[in-house]
Amino acid sequence: MKTLLLTLGVLCVNIFVYVVSGIHQYYPIISHIYYGVILIAAAYENTRNQNILLGLTTVANLFYAFTDPTNIGGIAIAFLYPVIAFNLVSTIRQLQFQRLNRTEEMDKISMAKTTLEKRVRNLSVVSEVSQTANAALELEELFHRTIEILSQHLGIYRGTLNLYENGQIVQPIEVNLGLTEAELKRGTDHQIEEIERKVLADGKTRGIPHQRIPKPSVILLPPEEVESKDKIDFWCLPVIVEDQIIGTLRIDKAKDELTAAEDLHVLEIIAAIIAQRVKIKQTIDALVQSERLAALGKLVTTIAHEVRNPLGSIRLATQLLSEPDDRFLPLSDEEQAEIDEYTTIIIKEVDRLNRSIEQLLAFGKPATADAEQCDIHELLDSCIATYQPEFDQYEIDVIRKYSKCPSINVNQDAMTQVILNLFSNAIEAMEKGGTLTINTDYSDQTETTRIRIQDTGLGISESDIQNLFDAFYTTKQKGTGLGLYISQKILAEHGGSIEVDAELSTGTAFIISIPNTTD
Template sequence: MKILLLITPSEDIVEKFRLSLKDEYIVLTAYSFEQGSDLIRPDQINLIAIDITISESDKIKSWFARHRNIQDIMWLGIVSSDISEEELGKYSSIFHEIICTPISRNRLKIAIKNIQERLDILSENKHLKLLSIAYTEKERDTESVIRLSPGPLEKAVPLFRTFTASLDLDKLIDLFLDAVTDVVGVSRISFLLYNKEDDVYRVKASRGIHPDISSRIYLTPDSGMILWLSTRGRILRRDKVEGDVVSKGILIRAFREMEVLQSVVGIPIMYEGKLLCILNLDRKITSEPYSSMELEKLFILSNYFGKAIQDIYKYNIICNQKEYTQKILERMGTGVITVNEKEEIIIFNPKAEEILKEKAADIKGRPVEVLPEPITRLIRETIRDKKAYNKHEVISEEDNLYVEVDTYGLYDISGLLIGGVILLEDISAREELSREKKKGENLQLLNELVGRMAHELRNPLVAVRTFTQLMKDRYSDPEFQDFFFSTVTGEVEKLNSLIEKLIAFAHPIEYKFDIVDLGEVLDNSLESILRAVKTSNIQLIKNYTPGIFKIRADNKQIYKAFSYILQNSFNAMQSGGTLTMNVESVLKDATIKISVKDTGRGIPPEDFKKVFDPFYTTPEKGIGLGLPLSQKIIEEHGGKVSVSSVFNHGTTLTILLPIAAQTEEEV
């Protein structure tokens, strides 16, 4: 990352620079020219931006003159929008680029881009000069001139391309060291790379150093060489020492470590302010010293190389994450399918293959239509309608599909839908178990039905058989004839009623709907029950009047339904009690509410959930087909039946039916 020095007293300008350039530059700030002078480091700073409103024009030019000769630094001027053309012309001759306040992010990026293009051109020019100019070194007997051949230039250019094209770290390092060795003509070279696991810098590759030596060399973060290069970020030279710096402890340690590495130059390769690796160079084969131009170019080249290494690290992290995710998907017990915004299948894991009996190779990249229709419909609703499903069961006998489905959309950082995910849980085993359980329950119910039916049929048949056996001896007895006729007829009616209930309960009922008077239906049902009931100590309370409420119903079937309900209430009050019948309208639901309340013994708590069970029996009513059949008829009329009961205090049955029409005011 490059470094930009911004000299301005404006916090607003500082904030604009930092937000606009946070991905490209480290922005150092100075609020005066004096602070700016202290922060200028020619070998670190790439760009200096100056706010000319900070001082008078003459003072700016004077300060600028002192620092203008610094090489490889570009200058950006920040001027007021109302500056005169004359003044603007003067500053244009000083700065490489001018930007006016107020500063916008877009204009700032354009100005920086223009400056960067100039820097790149200067860098290329400098690179060409490094590889083509003649070096003049110390003369021994006579002045000698040594020139670099054009060969190194041809090797350096493809090297730059390699940095962005290769993702093989070992191969990349070998190419880099070979290129540097050829271009510079160095006798020994080594490359130290930071090992995060061991927290040390180890020799990753070398040339001219015996493998037994290089394999044993490593530097810890607190070693002299690492400390100096990390804090300074500059090239460390052992062949060119000025002043008494050698006496400094860290530098002495660093030089000793360089002796072990057989190097005279250590070039730090930084990334985001951290020391990533070190390029170590021994003396040239020709024994010539390194020129500043050579080392500068190597420093730039090495840091490009450091960025390439970091890119490889990031690429490897992505690959590892992808592989890790792929292994998770492969081992998941849930089927996973992902689709993009075009509804094309992207991921189809092995469990999805197993559940849907399709191969990923045949499915991936194809539209969702290739999946079973129920799955396709859920995916489309997730993508098109942004609808999510949770624990949604999909059962298709045709596709032999028994799955539990979860779906959700995938969104990018801006909230835009980019696809969807569907999770499939195989519930075929659960469904098979449920079917087996239901089959067993049905068999148990059948056995129970047969047993109870045998009991219900036996009682009337015993009476009929007894009287037929006596008929031969007492046929001429008039009293016997009357008793025989009434008893046998009654028992046969019981058998017929039971069989009718069974047929109605087991088979679909054919309805003939018409508009009927609910009050008349209730009166007729009550009258039929009163004719058959044996007890007379039951008090009736009727809170309704015929002719008020009309319902759309099959008169015969709805009559049966209320007859069964009333019969149930009378059976519960064989010792007497009060039967209350209420009818009222519920306007908000457009329904009629009918309640039938008795004061019988009530329903025991343990039997409350069984009242609509066709096989629920009591001593009073025998096999319990009446209430279940009533419930069936009423529900097929668009109504509902509910029950409430307090044990030993009575039971209330509540029926709701849709209103067809009203002829008088509501009561």
């Protein structure tokens, strides 16, 4: 547009020269107007348009000069004009180029300064978090202090750390610093579980890009797809210990957005620091637990051996008492029934104590010793036969739902102990009768045999589920708290696992998973 206007200006001057007579005497003034046009073009137009205007004004100058050959001064002006005009344009171009270079250099210096400041800030953040992690703080206190540090340096005011075991959150920690209710109810909160599932599944960080208008479906971007200057509302990072994903770290500015490249690098380092702290805590807890269990193991082994022999004598004597003896006065049917009732109770309690002793003695035994191939259904049927009297006594129906499964490589005695312990728990949960359903199935994809033992008893509260597999934790008045702990230990030594699916008033299901190894 500027070139068009300037060209029209040149044409107007030409027309004025032709129309007005005697204009040759004003030719130097007209030439100066051309200089002004060129200066304007040099300042505001690109090189191509500058050259066009320079050519037009040069032709116009030469035309005027040759229309009046007697005007020596005009001819001199006409021939000097293109040289002077070209030098003017070149000088202005050079000045513009120098100014542009200086501007770019200043921008680079400014960017370098900003980058340096951010790196210093990030190093300061990492240093403070590292020092905090080295202090003797509980994990919850450490995380709270970490979010405080991030709020001071990065403007982050909300963070959540979720640690998982067997697919369940075992330690949720959330920190909010000065956020309003509206800020806490962000548009992506309803999708947090979906985001965490993706991160836990593949161990890749997920970022939610900034969106001014809430959308029903949020796009999740891995870091490699995020540009360095993109604005991110929310980051969800994996917490990894020894190549195992043990949890997630969620970071949300809430009031503002996170810049992808700079903030993510710091957050990844912080996630690694937290992971190392979790690993240290797990190691310490394992050592303490190991020493504790080792000491207890020695103690209970001694006690178990001291108690086991008298129990055998008590059981034998009780059985003898229950048998009629002609040496004594004959007993009536009512008296004999009463004696049988009491001796049955004694034998039952002795058997219960013997099972508790077996659990105590299982502390130091390696579960995988003498492992051999066995048919899981034959093993289950044998365990059912062992407990059939109790099932009949408590009016418990046993339903078998077996699928085709290959043989498994296990220590049969240890695996029998696991199943009998689960049967015992089910009987105690269904003292007024019920149904025990046993399902088996095999997954070709994971090469795993699964056993599901489901009762219709009272169920288990959510608070108890979290501690169900801890040693010496029990909700029973007569329990040792070792049955499920030892069962989990046995299955872990076989490379398997045990999970619980339970709710109050709806019954309990234990799911055993055993890999089908051949050695």
